[in-house]
Amino acid sequence: MKLAQFYHDHRLQIGQIKEDRIFPIRFDGDLVAFIQKRPSLNISDTPLALTEIQWLPPIHNPSKIIAIGLNYLDHVQESKGALPESPLVFAKFPNALVGHQAKIVWDEIVTQKVDFEAELAVIIGKKATCISEDQALEHVFGYTCANDVSARDLQFGDKQWVRGKSLDTFCPLGPWIATTDELQDPQNLKIQCRVNGQVMQESSTNMMIFSVARLVHFLSRHFTLLPGDIILTGTPHGVGAFRKPAVYLKTGDKVEVEIERIGCLSNVCGSR
Numbered sequence: 001m002k003l004a005q006f007y008h009d010h011r012l013q014i015g016q017i018k019e020d021r022i023f024p025i026r027f028d029g030d031l032v033a034f035i036q037k038r039p040s041l042n043i044s045d046t047p048l049a050l051t052e053i054q055w056l057p058p059i060h061n062p063s064k065i066i067a068i069g070l071n072y073l074d075h076v077q078e079s080k081g082a083l084p085e086s087p088l089v090f091a092k093f094p095n096a097l098v099g100h101q102a103k104i105v106w107d108e109i110v111t112q113k114v115d116f117e118a119e120l121a122v123i124i125g126k127k128a129t130c131i132s133e134d135q136a137l138e139h140v141f142g143y144t145c146a147n148d149v150s151a152r153d154l155q156f157g158d159k160q161w162v163r164g165k166s167l168d169t170f171c172p173l174g175p176w177i178a179t180t181d182e183l184q185d186p187q188n189l190k191i192q193c194r195v196n197g198q199v200m201q202e203s204s205t206n207m208m209i210f211s212v213a214r215l216v217h218f219l220s221r222h223f224t225l226l227p228g229d230i231i232l233t234g235t236p237h238g239v240g241a242f243r244k245p246a247v248y249l250k251t252g253d254k255v256e257v258e259i260e261r262i263g264c265l266s267n268v269c270g271s272r
């Protein structure tokens with residue numbers, strides 16, 4: 001099923017998407033609390049049109065957002081980097097999270113090189129410490145689309161990536177989570193990024209160097225993963241910084257991340 005968080009009637013709600021409607025779920029809490037408790041579904045029989053709601057990121061308060069750099073063969077080739085021997089791990093802060101249709105904003109005094117990165121995001125469903133690769137996917141709740149928006153001048157200038165990756169609004173997520181009951185295999189999904197309708201990134205999750213199962217196994221040996229934690233699994237080739245000439249986002253640009261069998265996450269860039 002597809003589960004979302006949204007704002008309606010002056011409060012945060014969770015709901016199940018069915019085609020072009022969302023059915024609010026009667027539950028006292030957010031989606032992380034829902035993932036922790038796993039109550040039986042109590043669905044309202046009064047759906048809302050998707051056009052009526054304000055989307056929130058499906059997870060807004062994770063204990064961790066872990067991101068992986070250089071995890072697609074085609075992206076390693078364009079960045080002229082060496083093939084990583086183990087996953088390259090960095091973090092994004094939760095203040096970066098925004099939902100579908102929210103604005104991506106930045107201050108031009110802080111950065112002038114804002115780039116897009118289409119990524120498959122993994123949402124953890126069960127506490128995971130030292131999990132084997134075989135058991136890893138049992139600890140996944142579902143998958144969603146992410147945009148690992150990156151201030152390249154800060155990222156490459158600092159050497160350490162966290163500032164350039166964690167500006168407010170630099171982690172659009174959503175629109176919803178496709179749960180593992182309908183999406184069992186995350187390793188053969190088309191992934192695309194479009195800017196103003198033009199295809200900038202196009203690849204498949206089968207190009208990942210470290211699979212989702214391998215990443216969950218690897219990360220769980222270092223950090224206990226908790227329900228609602230988010231793993232951004234890396235971006236394919238075609239990012240703006242490595243194009244000739246380079247392409248950076250500007251006010252008014254519409255950025256879409258679409259992943260097969262999940263959905264399409266759309267955000268517009270705006271001034272702060």
Ligand code: MG
Binds near residue numbers: 069235
């Ligand atoms: Mg990335």
